[in-house]
Amino acid sequence: MVVLEEPIVAAEAPAARSRPGRRVRLRRDWLLLLCALPGLAALLAFHYAPLLGHVIAFKDYQPYIGIGDSPWVGLDNFRIIFNGDPVFLNALSNTLVISLLQLVFVFPLPIAVALLLNSLVSERFKRVVQSVLYLPHFMSWVIVVAIFQYMLGNAGLLNGFLQTHDLGSFNLIGNPGMFKELIVAQVVWKDTGWGTILFLAAMSRIDPARYEAAAVDGASRLRQLWHVTLPGIRSVIILLVILRLGDVLSVGFEQIILQQQAVGLEASDVLDTYVFNNAVGSGVWGASAAAGLVKGIIGVALVLAANKVAHLFDERGVYQK
Amino acid sequence: MSTATTPAGVPVRAAKGVVLTLCCLLVILPFVAVISTSLADQQQVTAAGGYVLWPDNPNLDAYRVLFSGDVVTRAVLVSIGITLVGTTLSLGCTTLLAYGLSRPGSFAGKPILMLVLFSLLFSPGIIPLYLTVKQLGLLDSYWSLILPTLINAFNVIVMRAFFLELPKELLDSAKIDGAGELTILARIVLPLSKAIIAVIGLFYAVAYWNSFFSALLYITDNAKYPLSLVLRTYVVNNATIGGGDGATALPQQSLQMAMLVVSIVPIVCVYPFLQKHFAKGIMIGAVKG
Numbered sequence: 001m002v003v004l005e006e007p008i009v010a011a012e013a014p015a016a017r018s019r020p021g022r023r024v025r026l027r028r029d030w031l032l033l034l035c036a037l038p039g040l041a042a043l044l045a046f047h048y049a050p051l052l053g054h055v056i057a058f059k060d061y062q063p064y065i066g067i068g069d070s071p072w073v074g075l076d077n078f079r080i081i082f083n084g085d086p087v088f089l090n091a092l093s094n095t096l097v098i099s100l101l102q103l104v105f106v107f108p109l110p111i112a113v114a115l116l117l118n119s120l121v122s123e124r125f126k127r128v129v130q131s132v133l134y135l136p137h138f139m140s141w142v143i144v145v146a147i148f149q150y151m152l153g154n155a156g157l158l159n160g161f162l163q164t165h166d167l168g169s170f171n172l173i174g175n176p177g178m179f180k181e182l183i184v185a186q187v188v189w190k191d192t193g194w195g196t197i198l199f200l201a202a203m204s205r206i207d208p209a210r211y212e213a214a215a216v217d218g219a220s221r222l223r224q225l226w227h228v229t230l231p232g233i234r235s236v237i238i239l240l241v242i243l244r245l246g247d248v249l250s251v252g253f254e255q256i257i258l259q260q261q262a263v264g265l266e267a268s269d270v271l272d273t274y275v276f277n278n279a280v281g282s283g284v285w286g287a288s289a290a291a292g293l294v295k296g297i298i299g300v301a302l303v304l305a306a307n308k309v310a311h312l313f314d315e316r317g318v319y320q321k
Numbered sequence: 322m323s324t325a326t327t328p329a330g331v332p333v334r335a336a337k338g339v340v341l342t343l344c345c346l347l348v349i350l351p352f353v354a355v356i357s358t359s360l361a362d363q364q365q366v367t368a369a370g371g372y373v374l375w376p377d378n379p380n381l382d383a384y385r386v387l388f389s390g391d392v393v394t395r396a397v398l399v400s401i402g403i404t405l406v407g408t409t410l411s412l413g414c415t416t417l418l419a420y421g422l423s424r425p426g427s428f429a430g431k432p433i434l435m436l437v438l439f440s441l442l443f444s445p446g447i448i449p450l451y452l453t454v455k456q457l458g459l460l461d462s463y464w465s466l467i468l469p470t471l472i473n474a475f476n477v478i479v480m481r482a483f484f485l486e487l488p489k490e491l492l493d494s495a496k497i498d499g500a501g502e503l504t505i506l507a508r509i510v511l512p513l514s515k516a517i518i519a520v521i522g523l524f525y526a527v528a529y530w531n532s533f534f535s536a537l538l539y540i541t542d543n544a545k546y547p548l549s550l551v552l553r554t555y556v557v558n559n560a561t562i563g564g565g566d567g568a569t570a571l572p573q574q575s576l577q578m579a580m581l582v583v584s585i586v587p588i589v590c591v592y593p594f595l596q597k598h599f600a601k602g603i604m605i606g607a608v609k610g
Contacts, residue, residue, distance in 0.1 A: 022428070029428040031502040036421030036433055039414035042471040046453065047440045053449030067452065113344070116337055125338070131596055132345040138588050138595070140531030142549045146556045146581050147351045150358075150372060150574075157354055157372045189347070246442065253447075254533050258557055272447060279448050280538065292446045300443050 054296075057289040077290035088291060090266060091274035094180075098251045098270065101184050107244065109188060110195030111237065115225065117196060118203045130200075133193025141254040144190050148182070149173055176267035179259070186255060198240070199233050206232035238315045246303035249295045271295050352585070359383050359578035366572045383579035393580060395544070396551040399463070400530055400584075403547060407467040407529040412522045414471055419480035420506055434481075440474045447538070454539050465539035466532060466547065473528070476521045483517045484510060520598040523591050530587055548584050556580055 020028075057077055059070045080088045113133070120126045136144065151157050153173040162169055172178050172185075206228065214224045253272040260268045269277075271291060279288035354374050358366065360383070361376035387393045421427075422434050445453075450469060459465040487510060495505050511518070533549040540546060546554075554560050556577045 025426075025428040029424070029430075032421045032424055032427050033429060034421075035417040035502070035506070039418030039421075039472050039477065040433055040436070042414060042468065043436065043440055043474070045457075046450070046469040046471070047445055047474075048436070050445035050449035050453040053452040054446070056448070056452070063455075067456075116341060120337065120341075121334065125341075129341045129345055132348050134596060135589075135592060136348055138527050138531075138592060139585065140533055140549055142533055142552045142557060143531075143581060143584060146552060146577075147355060149557065150355060150578070150581075151351050157374065160369065160372060193348070250444075254537075257537070258553060261558060275447050276538075280451060285448070289448045292448050296443060296446050303442055 054289065054293045056285055057293045059286060061285040061289070063283075063285075073286065077286035078294070080287045081291060081294060087265075087269070088274065091269040091271050094268065095249055095251055095270040098180055098183055099248045101180055102187060102251065103244065105184055106187050106191075107241070109192045111199055111233070113192060114196040114199035114203065114233075115229065118200060118229070119221075119225075130193070130196075133196070135193070136190045137194035139190065141190075141252070141258060144186055145255065145258045148186055148189075174262040176263040179263045179267040182259070183252065183255065187252065198236050202233040202236040203229060235315055238310055238313075242303060242306040242310060245306045246299050248302060249299055355578050355581050355585070358574055359582045361575060363572060363575075366575055372574055372578075383575040384583075387576060387579050387583070392551060392555075393548075393583070396546050396548045397583060399545060400548040403463060403466050403532070404526050404529040407470070408522055408526040410467060411471050411473070411525040411529075412518065415473070415476050415480060415521060415525075416511075416518060418472065419477050419484055420510060422477070422481050423484035425485075437474045437477050441478075451538055460539050461542050461545060462539075463545065466535045467529070469535055470528065470532065473525070476524065480514075480517060480521060483514060487513055516598060520595065523595045526591065527588055527595070530584075552580060552584055 053067070056067060056070070058072060058074060059067070060073045060076075061067060061070045079085075117126055117129060120129075139147075149156060152170065153159070154169070154171065156173070159169050161167075172182055175182075210228045210232075211224055214228050219227065249271055251270050251272075253270075253276070256268055256270055257273050257276065260273060265277075272295075275288045275292045275295075278284040279292075354372065357374055357376045358372050360379040360381070361369075361373045362378045362380055362382070365373055365377050418437070422430055422437070424430065454460060454465050454469060459468065491509055492505055495509055500508070531549065532547065533553075536547050536550050537553075540550065543550075543554075559573075
């Protein structure tokens with residue numbers, strides 16, 4: 001979960017007024033720097049330095065020669081993208097379809113549940129429901145996939161029940177035709193509850209006087225929802241849509257790679273698994289790296305663009321100028 | 322919602338209650354069934370066609386068989402080791418980094434903060450990460466399960482926000498009394514931040530316990546598999562598992578579900594502590610910035 005707003009940086013402003021010289025500050029703050037060093041080093045080594053690894057998108061990388069000595073091949077590796085390699089296109093279209101399904105079916109659910117929770121009268125019932133619904137978020141994808149197989153698989157609990165009662169069977173797991181629905185259902189199960197947190201936090205900050213004023217003006221509960229609650233969480237919704245956009249090309253790598261074996265690549269290959277299977281699996285490094293690089297660039301570009309649009313509409317977005 | 326509105330009518334309230342209760346059941350029921358199957362005896366599992374919702378004669382046979390073999394035992398030990406070492410290192414580095422960034426206007430503070438913030442907007446990508454770990458010679462090393470995920474930038478931001486909220490006068494007076502940065506950190510900041518440190522530590526611990534991505538990418542030697550990879554092999558991909566002494570008169574399903582329970586239980590144990598804090602502390606802090 002990534003949520004930043006302006007005070008993080010804005011807090012710097014007052015200190016800048018009578019800032020002592022560089023050398024003075026270095027002598028004063030060197031211990032703080034030393035504190036930051038180990039964490040910063042880890043961040044640089046495993047978040048920024050790896051970006052250099054993208055050069056192999058322009059090389060014919062051979063693990064035995066090493067990155068430096070592998071020959072440059074210009075844009076050759078990008079041919080799979082420009083020439084429309086069918087395997088690549090299949091992965092791309094699966095990615096986009098799953099992403100779209102998630103935006104339509106997964107994104108609004110936490111808002112609905114949060115509205116429901118927020119309208120509860122009993123605080124205790126609300127807390128119990130929250131505790132239960134947040135729990136699956138902390139389970140790893142391996143656990144969630146195993147639980148789904150166990151509940152809904154061909155030999156699972158539901159089908160066992162259906163069969164003993166002669167009700168046919170429900171073939172969701174290991175069924176290529178239903179793979180995307182399965183992925184969406186798993187995400188809903190795992191993260192709907194967790195997704196309500198930010199909306200609930202935003203709702204709790206709405207001034208109760210607004211509801212009172214609306215009620216005095218004769219607004220029904222539904223109209224209050226429309227005119228007070230939803231506007232109150234608008235900026236959170238926009239923020240999350242922006243972040244979601246940045247992830248449009250990343251759809252649950254762990255979740256999908258775990259279930260690929262059963263349904264085959266045609267139904268289940270997405271960009272991340274395409275990159276992983278071709279590179280780490282089959283040793284086709286250059287082309288996979290090219291696909292990964294393009295994917296990464298599009299992701300960052302989408303976040304920046306969406307943020308720009310949010311600014312145009314006077315919203316705060318992820319960061320401020 | 323608000324005190325001014327008249328509460329919704331009984332039917333509406335009942336409907337809400339029913340919907341939310343159903344949601345809760347959808348979450349709880351699978352866990353109950355998993356635990357039940359792991360505890361059920363052989364006859365019942367066979368009779369039920371594999372899985373049971375409630376065990377008639379609960380027993381721990383499945384667990385005994387699991388831990389008599391070395392596959393699961395070793396994986397559990399690996400996961401415990403990674404979680405302990407990883408959480409300690411992550412928490413230490415995160416606290417120090419957050420503290421180092423908690424003095425506005427300090428030398429190089431702003432660029433470092435920007436590096437932390439910006440890292441949230443992109444991920445380095447699968448291949449570059451793999452190559453980095455490979456170049457560092459960490460493939461098939463336990464360190465590959467710890468170092469790449471050592472710092473979670475979001476946790477740094479949350480902790481820094483907490484440190485920034487600490488009363489300035491306290492820090493200033495300590496400085497006037499001649500305390501150095503490290504003394505202030507150890508004597509004043511840390512004791513006041515126990516709650517946030519505990520929560521972030523738990524978040525790290527759960528992440529290490531669950532870690533799958535790193536293990537999938539960097540670990541090929543199955544003697545070094547953490548629990549998540551063993552789960553994938555034997556539960557998700559359905560490979561046959563047996564105990565060390567070949568005493569597997571037990572149905573596969575019981576063993577698989579027992580393995581699942583072993584990986585779920587630690588999370589459920591720390592969950593109440595996590596839950597107590599994150600709802601009000603972390604998330605609201607994050608929204609405020």
